[in-house]
Amino acid sequence: MSEQHLQSQTVQTTGHAWDGDLQEFNNPLPTWWVYTFYITIVFAVLYWFIYPSWPFGKGFLSGIPVPGISRIVYQNDKGETVESHWNTRALLQADLNQAAEMQKPYFSKVAQSSFSEIARNPELSGFVQSAGKVLFNDNCAACHQQGGQGVVGFFPNLVDDDWLYGGTFDRIHETLINGRRGYMPAFAEVLNAREIDSLANYVASLSGIAHDANKAASGKVLFASESAACYYCHGENAQGRKETGAPNLTDRIWLWANVPAAEKAEDKVSAIRNVIAGGLNKGVMPAWGERMTPEEIKVLTVYVHQLGGGE
Ligand code: HEC
Numbered sequence: 001m002s003e004q005h006l007q008s009q010t011v012q013t014t015g016h017a018w019d020g021d022l023q024e025f026n027n028p029l030p031t032w033w034v035y036t037f038y039i040t041i042v043f044a045v046l047y048w049f050i051y052p053s054w055p056f057g058k059g060f061l062s063g064i065p066v067p068g069i070s071r072i073v074y075q076n077d078k079g080e081t082v083e084s085h086w087n088t089r090a091l092l093q094a095d096l097n098q099a100a101e102m103q104k105p106y107f108s109k110v111a112q113s114s115f116s117e118i119a120r121n122p123e124l125s126g127f128v129q130s131a132g133k134v135l136f137n138d139n140c141a142a143c144h145q146q147g148g149q150g151v152v153g154f155f156p157n158l159v160d161d162d163w164l165y166g167g168t169f170d171r172i173h174e175t176l177i178n179g180r181r182g183y184m185p186a187f188a189e190v191l192n193a194r195e196i197d198s199l200a201n202y203v204a205s206l207s208g209i210a211h212d213a214n215k216a217a218s219g220k221v222l223f224a225s226e227s228a229a230c231y232y233c234h235g236e237n238a239q240g241r242k243e244t245g246a247p248n249l250t251d252r253i254w255l256w257a258n259v260p261a262a263e264k265a266e267d268k269v270s271a272i273r274n275v276i277a278g279g280l281n282k283g284v285m286p287a288w289g290e291r292m293t294p295e296e297i298k299v300l301t302v303y304v305h306q307l308g309g310g311e
């Protein structure tokens with residue numbers, strides 16, 4: 001053993017030596033460290049008893065519900081007050097209860113106010129913006145998309161100021177409560193191909209799509225005739241009738257006829273022809289009257305009205 005190592009003998013070692021001269025000091029642990037270690041042990045034991053911990057039989061040790069620490073009181077779906085040991089599901093429910101409790105005064109103000117009062121009142125319209133957005137994302141966005149912009153060919157855009165059934169508070173409210181189902185008969189059964197082609201050219205002419213002027217002229221006559229009776233639903237000037245949900249055909253906004261996707265004018269005309277020949281029966285807007293509270297529907301009505309150009 002070298003001189004140097006003999007000097008270090010003044011410090012206590014464990015007495016073992018490796019590789020001839022490698023020794024291990026035997027210093028005591030720092031006091032702060034030792035006490036922290038004891039505290040963690042005590043903490044762990046308390047934690048086991050208070051919070052759910054070990055698997056036990058078919059279940060687990062659920063812990064002792066200590067008020068303010070590990071006991072959760074919440075209301076279940078039936079409105080009963082339930083007390084439970086700590087668990088994340090109960091915690092979430094308690095949070096939701098709390099949020100609902102905070103929203104209650106707003107919902108009751110909504111119930112007492114008219115649509116335009118809600119829209120004018122800054123506090124209530126702020127509430128509509130936040131609660132309406134959540135309701136919309138949960139129930140409507142699957143079809144109408146997050147921002148309400150819809151999907152061409154499937155779900156109408158709610159952000160623009162083009163309305164099938166009307167964008168007044170009352171019409172939107174009616175749409176939400178009862179749902180809507182647009183229906184247009186298939187004209188291939190009552191008109192011949194030439195007539196349908198004329199009508200398609202007329203409809204194309206209404207929104208500035210290149211068309212055959214002669215065909216459009218006879219289409220115009222047919223549009224207002226009793227045999228095609230387009231006017232009956234779409235109105236004499238083809239600007240739509242909100243009672244039937246028949247859209248304005250002059251506004252260059254297309255929901256069903258796949259006009260925007262077609263590049264050439266003749267394909268646009270043919271997209272219109274397909275709709276006239278085949279009719280429409282696929283636009284189903286579900287009814288929400290039974291699925292939401294009247295206040296929620298009211299909030300959504302104002303929310304949708306504010307989304308785009310409410311009338
Ligand atoms: C299953 C898909 C679907 C869901 C979910 C849905 N909608 Fe609709 N909605 C439609 C369709 C399709 C139409 C068009 C109906 C038609 O053309 O007759 C429509 C039409 C509407 C209209 C009428 C638009 C107009 O131009 O007049 C409004 C307003 C509306 N929806 C709002 C909502 C709101 C608010 C919700 C959520 C509570 C919702 N929708 C949920 C499919 C849906």
Ligand code: HEC
Nearest residue numbers: 182183184199228229230233245246254255256257280283
């Ligand atoms: C019974 C009422 C009714 C009649 C009659 C009718 N339509 Fe329609 N039409 C509708 C409705 C409703 C829609 C929208 C369907 C929906 O929203 O679900 C529609 C949609 C359309 C569309 C698609 C518009 C778009 O935005 O994509 C075109 C084009 C059209 N109609 C043309 C005609 C022509 C041309 C005639 C006459 C041959 C006609 N319709 C007769 C009710 C009618």
